[in-house]
Amino acid sequence: MEHDDTDPVSARRVLITGAGGQLGQALRRAFAGDEVIALTRADWDVSFPPPPGLPPLDLVLHAAAWTNVDGAEDDPQAAAAVNVGGSAHAAELGAPVVAFSSDYVFDGRKGAPYVESDGPSPLSAYGRTKLHGEAAAGERAWVVRSSWLFGPTGHNFVRTMLRLGAERDEVSVVDDQRGCPTYVGHLAAATRELVDGGAPFGVWHLAAAGECTWAGFAEAIFAQAGLDCRVRRVTTAQFGARAPRPAYSVLRSEKGAPELPHWREGLAECIARIGAAT
Template sequence: MEHEITDPVGTGRSRILITGAAGQLGRALQESFADGDVIALAHADWDVTLPPPPFAEPPSLVLHAAAWTDVDGAEDDPQGAAAVNVGGTRHAAELGVPLVYYSTDYVFDGAKREPYVETDPPHPLSAYGRTKLHGEGAAGEQAWIVRSSGLFGPTGKNFVTTMLRLGRDREEVAVVDDQRSAPTYVGHLAAATRALVERPSGVWHLAAAGDCTWAEFAEAIFEEAGLPARVRRISSAELGRSAARPPYSVLRTEKGAPELPHWRDGLRECLQRLG
């Protein structure tokens, strides 16, 4: 299960391919690996539902950040989601080089109510979670399977950018208070990925330290951003989303994965980047 890669972070001999390079994690990975020889392919450059394009010089490491991430949309089109998350991952694995596959806390059902470690059996509640779990299998035995949770960053549409928009427009924002996880800053996940590729492949949990509900996270966002908006705590049932989410999906490592800073530090860094 271990790779013979002598220079995984691209200090001269490695070429690092980033898929989904325009996504929030894809952008953070480009920054973290910027000192290497990076090939950054956005959706328009390589639709991963199709076989890989020819490379004049093939990559030696693939950071596979391309994914169908619309959790509710996957309920309506599970095959479309699978084409990207399973088929796309199979195509990335076909390159035949070491691969980092990003997976999710939504592979768990949340019944455990204490942090999930790498050996806990997955049991996804949603179509998205199922496609991501099958994607783990499609990544192959030689891949690093990186499970993380609640990604946010300065680019794209995510919980932080959405709350900042709502918090500026409204006095009160309704947010679910019955789903607990560890919102993770993409810059921290990208930095941890750099450290992880020095370790053996396999399943690894890489998420922010600490945990909170989405309502608690929203309160922290308003507080750190100096917005006067209030959070009204609601249940997932009240929100009525089509996909079921785990009520508890805090991820921890039992095998010494690189540690990430606390989610509040990630939030502060993200807000600083947003100016």
């Protein structure tokens, strides 16, 4: 009798929303061993119900989101349609959901790292939509809160600083907000570890090790990229952003969530990837 070494277990069928975004693309790489259905915004605007004809699913990675924090202050209904309605529509698919949320569900007044059992108190319209989106994801969901996401594609702080640092001698950056810049590649890998490790449904904090201010992050970006650009440290009030943000939103896990590498490791990998793509 010949030995049949094919795997009798069929591949897990995973749907990714927001697959064209920076996190969605990282999830596509992290879950590449599965049967992945990657839907960009053009394929499915999650503010509307799911498209017809989708096959049965084993897992939904819900990365689609309204991410314009200041824009949500001007159009909270549109932000809620994506961040709350989108989570509800992802849950309608009937499979377990990973719903990605934000450190901005907290007000920053704790002054120490936030853990999963801390009570949310969002300051902004964006933060409120993310918090309501957590509930809309339903009971069969891993709610993954992370912070200050960056990657080699999409719109994020690293790519903005690289552009400005190449154009200017000095940039003004806020120095009184502190958090955990998190590389999407590391977040995607930790998400896979969480799901594959049999973690129970509920809230999980997955953010990079270490912490810094936006100004400190900008200085590290310029140093890593070899850009000769000074950082002028300013206050949140001086900067004058439309939406209020927490002054301290470092996330840590009290539940034994997978640990991510230090944000500086993520930054080095991100800039290397950007360099390789140019």
